Amino acid sequence: MTLKLGVPSKGRLMEKTFDWFAARGVTLRKSGTDREYAGAVDGIDGIELVLLSAGEIPRELNAGRIHLGVTGSDLVREKLSSWDQRVVDVAKMGFGGADLIIAVPQAWIDVDTLDDLDAAAAAFRAHHGFRLRIATKYHRLVREFLRDNGVADYQLIDSQGATEGTIRNETAEAIADITSTGETLRANGLKILSDGMIHASQATLFRGRREQWTPDMRATFKALQSKLGA
Amino acid sequence: MTTDRQDTWDRARAYQGVFMQQGAVVTDADYMQQSDLLLDLYGEDIRARAFTTHDPVRGELMLRPDFTVPIVQHHMASGADPARYTYLGKVFRKQDVVETRETEFVQVGFEIFDGSDPAAADAEVFATFASILKDVPVTASTGDIGILRAAVQGLNTTPARRAALMRHLWRPRRFKALLDRYCGLIAAPASRRALLDAADPMAEMPPLLGLRTRAEIAGRIDALRTDAAADPISQIERDLLDALLKVRETAPHALTALRDIAVDLPSISTAVDGLAARLDALAARDVDVDALPFETSYGRTSMEYYDGFVFGFDADPGLNLPAVATGGRYDALTAVLGGGTGVPAVGGVIRPALVADVEGAQ
Numbered sequence: 219m220t221l222k223l224g225v226p227s228k229g230r231l232m233e234k235t236f237d238w239f240a241a242r243g244v245t246l247r248k249s250g251t252d253r254e255y256a257g258a259v260d261g262i263d264g265i266e267l268v269l270l271s272a273g274e275i276p277r278e279l280n281a282g283r284i285h286l287g288v289t290g291s292d293l294v295r296e297k298l299s300s301w302d303q304r305v306v307d308v309a310k311m312g313f314g315g316a317d318l319i320i321a322v323p324q325a326w327i328d329v330d331t332l333d334d335l336d337a338a339a340a341a342f343r344a345h346h347g348f349r350l351r352i353a354t355k356y357h358r359l360v361r362e363f364l365r366d367n368g369v370a371d372y373q374l375i376d377s378q379g380a381t382e383g384t385i386r387n388e389t390a391e392a393i394a395d396i397t398s399t400g401e402t403l404r405a406n407g408l409k410i411l412s413d414g415m416i417h418a419s420q421a422t423l424f425r426g427r428r429e430q431w432t433p434d435m436r437a438t439f440k441a442l443q444s445k446l447g448a
Numbered sequence: 449m450t451t452d453r454q455d456t457w458d459r460a461r462a463y464q465g466v467f468m469q470q471g472a473v474v475t476d477a478d479y480m481q482q483s484d485l486l487l488d489l490y491g492e493d494i495r496a497r498a499f500t501t502h503d504p505v506r507g508e509l510m511l512r513p514d515f516t517v518p519i520v521q522h523h524m525a526s527g528a529d530p531a532r533y534t535y536l537g538k539v540f541r542k543q544d545v546v547e548t549r550e551t552e553f554v555q556v557g558f559e560i561f562d563g564s565d566p567a568a569a570d571a572e573v574f575a576t577f578a579s580i581l582k583d584v585p586v587t588a589s590t591g592d593i594g595i596l597r598a599a600v601q602g603l604n605t606t607p608a609r610r611a612a613l614m615r616h617l618w619r620p621r622r623f624k625a626l627l628d629r630y631c632g633l634i635a636a637p638a639s640r641r642a643l644l645d646a647a648d649p650m651a652e653m654p655p656l657l658g659l660r661t662r663a664e665i666a667g668r669i670d671a672l673r674t675d676a677a678a679d680p681i682s683q684i685e686r687d688l689l690d691a692l693l694k695v696r697e698t699a700p701h702a703l704t705a706l707r708d709i710a711v712d713l714p715s716i717s718t719a720v721d722g723l724a725a726r727l728d729a730l731a732a733r734d735v736d737v738d739a740l741p742f743e744t745s746y747g748r749t750s751m752e753y754y755d756g757f758v759f760g761f762d763a764d765p766g767l768n769l770p771a772v773a774t775g776g777r778y779d780a781l782t783a784v785l786g787g788g789t790g791v792p793a794v795g796g797v798i799r800p801a802l803v804a805d806v807e808g809a810q
Binding site: 299300323324325326327328330331333334336337338340341342345346348349357358361364365367368370371372373374385386388390391406407408412 | 487488491492493495496544545547612615616619621622623625637639640643649650653654655656657658659660662664665667668669671672
């Protein structure tokens with residue numbers, strides 16, 4: 219059986235993944251037309267390229283429908299419970315870096331740390347009658363982080379995009395989102411809490427659990443590891 | 449482990465029979481509960497524990513993670529007092545961490561709403577569960593969140609600090625961090641010192657965004673100033689609190705230890721008297737109080753709405769099972785759900801399938 223390698227199907231993440239493998243002697247390419255999600259692998263035998271959305275790669279790895287996958291380390295942690303028992307981090311790829319952070323309005327001059335956020339949340343709830351709202355799409359990561367740090371009296375509001383705008387629109391009081399330079403945050407009048415770093419994410423090659431792997435697949439994986447130096 | 453469903457339901461009905469003999473009225477709750485109330489009570493963590501679903505009109509709903517909230521609501525709406533209830537049915541919990549655990553299980557409960565003699569009601573609930581489990585190899589644990597609450601409420605410090613500590617009673621890490629700061633053991637972060645050193649911190653405030661107002665920000669800065677000017681909590685009080693949290697003995701010895709602490713921390717005296725009255729009431733119901741374990745910190749991390757007596761019955765830790773039965777007093781919850789007017793309430797639940805597992809493991 220071949221080893222299925224899942225790679226993001228479009229954009230910079232796909233191109234950088236192709237570059238990263240190419241630099242290690244493994245050529246990944248889209249076959250057929252540019253719009254077709256079929257791929258080919260040269261430079262190593264027994265690997266099949268599967269192009270799919272980066273957000274679906276954790277789930278597919280966990281289900282065993284792909285055996286290796288490139289995706290953001292944030293997505294694996296968000297989408298899989300006890301992620302480190304389900305997939306193994308094979309190689310950190312050094313691109314696609316982004317930090318999952320908590321940000322609040324710059325005008326909140328009294329809030330710089332999680333301790334401040336917690337106290338502000340308590341006062342906010344007493345004043346407004348509902349829990350302080352944090353907009354995010356990273357529910358698991360944010361909830362676990364805030365629980366570990368003993369922040370209470372907040373609620374998570376789902377935001378799948380334009381999260382920085384939720385505060386201005388008064389649908390949230392704070393946000394937890396991915397940022398690489400912080401520029402969008404600043405442009406939207408927000409600042410990052412000094413101890414509000416939840417996870418420093420980067421593109422990572424993961425493999426799923428190996429129970430169902432045949433000896434062929436294991437050999438192919440070994441060969442790939444030696445090429446990747448991983 | 450056990451998948452004999454008939455056996456589970458048979459046991460459940462038998463246990464319910466025991467509660468009915470204590471005068472409990474059979475009651476029920478909807479499978480789907482409004483999320484907003486549960487979220488408001490438990491916070492975001494409930495979303496990690498309860499299954500949520502969505503109705504186009506009613507919005508977010510949760511498969512009942514327990515019966516307590518709907519039973520309390522039912523009671524507060526009915527106006528009956530005193531009252532006692534029993535219920536039987538499935539509750540649903542996500543098992544995000546230990547995935548081998550069941551996501552739905554049959555639970556049988558017994559709740560007493562009666563303020564006439566809290567010690568007697570505590571003892572009756574505990575003794576009833578103990579009688580069901582008398583031939584099952586489980587170990588009882590007991591505690592009393594009320595003692596820690598009384599100690600915190602009696603601390604010689606500002607009301608704001610006491611309120612902050614009360615709020616984090618159930619989060620030991622945060623509680624300790626706050627206490628360390630209030631005792632002057634850790635300095636405030638640099639950003640806070642800079643804020644408080646500024647003559648007029650509001651002068652250069654960036655444009656305001658969102659619902660949190662300028663007055664709220666100014667109010668918090670005032671609160672921080674008051675806090676910075678307050679005297680630290682004394683090391684003596686801190687040591688007493690630590691000693692209190694460490695009490696873990698058989699009940700009579702724990703009572704002696706707590707009485708000793710109460711000499712220097714008189715704020716806990718009433719709560720300790722309550723423990724003594726409860727032990728007497730338990731002894732009157734033939735509970736072997738001399739061998740009963742008591743731990744001040746018991747239930748502190750897992751039982752957020754309990755505010756007085758707490759108890760649990762656990763299997764041998766080697767079996768790696770959740771508690772077979774748990775319960776406690778939740779006077780404050782009834783006040784929250786009753787719009788300010790509460791009713792003293794105590795109750796507990798037992799999971800028949802776990803009892804079968806424990807018996808099967810013998």
